Amino acid sequence: MTWRIILQLALSGLSIGSIYALVGLALVLPFKASGIVNFAQGEIVTFGAYLALILSGLGLPYLAVVPLVLIGAAALGMVIERLLIRPIVNQPEFTLVMVTFAIGFIIKAAIRLHWQDNTFSVEAPFVGPPLALGALRLNPAYLVFILSTVAVVAALFVFFGYSRFGKAMRATALDPIAAELMGIRIGSVFSAAWALSTMLGAFVGLLLGPVIGINPEIGHLILKGLIAAVIGGFSSLGGAVAGGLLLGLLETYAGAFFGATFKNLVPFGVLILLLLLRPQGLAGASSARRA
Amino acid sequence: MRTRVLLILLGLALLAGLPLVATSYYLYLAELAMINVIIAVGLNLLSGNCGQISLCNASFMGIGAYCSALCTTRLGLPTLISLPASVILAALLGAALGYPARRLSGLYLALITLGFLELVGFVLEEFPDYTGGIRGLKVPRPEIFGFSLQSNRLLYFFVFVLTVGAIAVGYNIQRSRFGRAFDAVRQSPFAAQALGIPVARVKMIAFSLNAAFAGFAGGLLAGVVGFIDPPEFGILTSIQHITFIVVGGLGSIAGSVAGAMVLTALPEVLRGVQEYGELVYGFILLGTLLFLPRGLVGLVARLEALRSAKPPAKEPAYGAP
């Protein structure tokens, strides 16, 4: 166990953690904006990656693909909200959760039918030879992940904290009836919240696709994203990012010291411990949802 | 009410008479459906009546399946001991989960059950010397007093009788003071506490009962299929179990039965569309969730109201049988 190995592990832990941070963000955002945990978010990430695949297959360069994917994802989010979520928004939580799950299931099945289980790749400008930092190596893509995560968090922070629409969104999530009484058009707020969520999910897919490959199963990352979000305290954006990075480090070191089997166990062990001892996570408020 | 009872008896008679006309394929399907009915009845007590979400129901099924399988193959115990053993083990582990989970609800409860699911999967896969690991485990047919149920008909009858028993037990629990406590906890934990109901203990009991049903079903599954492996008891299976009760009608025993049977039959019916099966299943599920908010039970109630030409006074009471 040399210093080089320890530091390289730290670097790769933060790298994989940046992926978890992004996915965690993509889960916390819809929760913050509309109070719903969107179990389809994993498949929205997949959708983003495949949409990028289609567009770059048409010959468009990556930088042109990015805004198109975001627009496409926003449209998808608004359609889902209007047609599928709004009619049942008063149903018990179970039904809503099952509906988001069914939506994800359908998206994945449709993708699998058309592209089958091949792993595709797309070109992106941030994929290249590894950067050398002394004896350590870092894939530049991970740097882009971290920077994007920070940028997204900053943008959302400004949006929720200082813009009128962002504040309207927070108000609606907190208490829709009161918000409506205050004159907020909650219909538009719901649509926008979903559009924002799906845009973020697809953005994650856009970034990840060139690095980890595009196949129908990449949505599975949502599990790790969930844990990242819980570690950070589910309603905190910055917390989700910190949670993701922490999770990546924990996992990597556990894998190095104890082997792959523990690598899988550590995230869920951490999850259980947190839920038992401190369900509000590291950054959440003390009055977390308890019985 | 009369018509309902008659319908139930008619259904039972049809099921009982199935071995006369059915091939081993249909008998097998019916057995799987009945096992799923047991699952649904148990899950309904926890999630439908008591309102606690659980993503690890498949784990308890797996615990029951592996316990029964190992008792029979490793310890040489007869089925009439290994099945109850699986129920007891599952119930104990259900309580073990229910205890720390008693203070959690909603998303956090879902996550801790997810953690439990992963833990169980880990145990099943990492000890292949005991559990067969990822390669799976072969399980012999159940046997009663030394007589092995090799005949498809006898096996069917065995499962049928046990399923009817499980439904009866579930029904009685729902009607008992436990069931009423479950409902109270779901509707308002604060009010329940104020009324003197020990909410935490009630939740633990709900988890334990749910686990017992699931473990029982798992033990039967092992014997019916003859081969089990860890992927059978993963997150997708847990979600499938939730669909049984949501589509059937939350809180209702008849709903659990109907939901489990319909959703077990559906993938088989969809064999004709070959690889589009998953997509069609997803759409049917989505459609049911959107248009039948109270599940199949709610649909029946609405049809009954239409038939009697009375405007439906209100939606059927949550938790009607």
Added chain:
Amino acid sequence: MFGKRLRGLFCVAATLFVLSGQTRADEPGVTPDSISIGAFGPITGPAAYIGLAGRDGAIMAIKEINAAGGINGRKLSMTFEDDGHSPTKALAAVKKLIDQDHVFMIFCVAGSNGTLGTIDFVRENGRVMYVSFASAPGVTWPFARNMFRGGTTEVPRYGELYAEYLHDYLNATKIAILNGREEYPKNEGDALTAQLKNWYQIAPVKRAEFNIGDKDFTPQLLEIQGADPQVIAIFGNPAEAAIAMRQAKELGMNQRFFVGPTMVDQGLLSAAKQSAEGTSGFALIPLLPTSSNPEMKSWLAKWKQEYPNLPAGRPNTFDLLAYADIFVVADALKRAGKDLTTDKLIAALEATHEYRVGAIATPRTFTKKHHIGNLRLQAMQVRNGEWEPVPFESKRESDILKRYE
């Protein structure tokens, strides 16, 4: 409250039960002008690429055979059922095919999980089951008259070939193994380890595992780097292997890779790109669909005509395996004669000796003692971004047939 009524039902049901009897048809699935084959495999879920390719390859072969006149005046028909890669569903599929659809024989294009769920039922039932892909030992061991294994070979055989190739051909004595924690990759890793010990008395310098779905392999790669191997054997899926290969190169590891048969195809190359250069592995088929061999080119043209709308990555190994295996079955059906029975088919299959439909397939041999059709794999290496055959011939005698003597 239910007591009395329930007891009454019980009595009625029990009586009816006892009074019913059972009939069995003789030689189902064979009519004067058709032979029906039942097939199953995963066409939904993450393993769908196996079943879909198996089904499509098989159907293409059947269409060709029927167009050429069929078998002794009969046309072949296929009924395909999904098994979702689950033993529970696979058993349902097989029960439907045998008890409901009354097929003559079963052609299995499922993975090991699904196949294992059905073995007991089929053994007891007696219909011939020809397993094209699954490598689980339970298919052919213990020996059963009606079970046959076609395209893939026994897992210990993989171990034998891998060990011989790595040690005798690549002259490597320091071998590291990185395998996924699913059944098949784990089996491959175990088989290689066992055979290295058996034949050469060496152990892998490092063995590490990864989880399916992992996106980062740095811990495992650093461990392996520390052991300084000459070759790194990777067993798993193309998606993970591609990331691992790329990360290994990033960490400055220049060792060559060695992969299992599921990764010897275009999928790995398009995902791993440069990092895969120099990788070697064994293919289950003598020629890949991308080969420039004229026979493969004309087969590919036929396939593209039959299936014009399928994505890149098809046809894959499984299309070819299933196609070749249908011809093996058809050849045996022909020799079994006009008066077709299960026993005659078994005898004809057991007389199959080095049969193959063309250069695109590996020869199959069955005997009365063992039903393992294929013992050969084709060694290949990635040169200039393409898989090229390597002139490696196994010289050591296989041990696995010994237990069938």
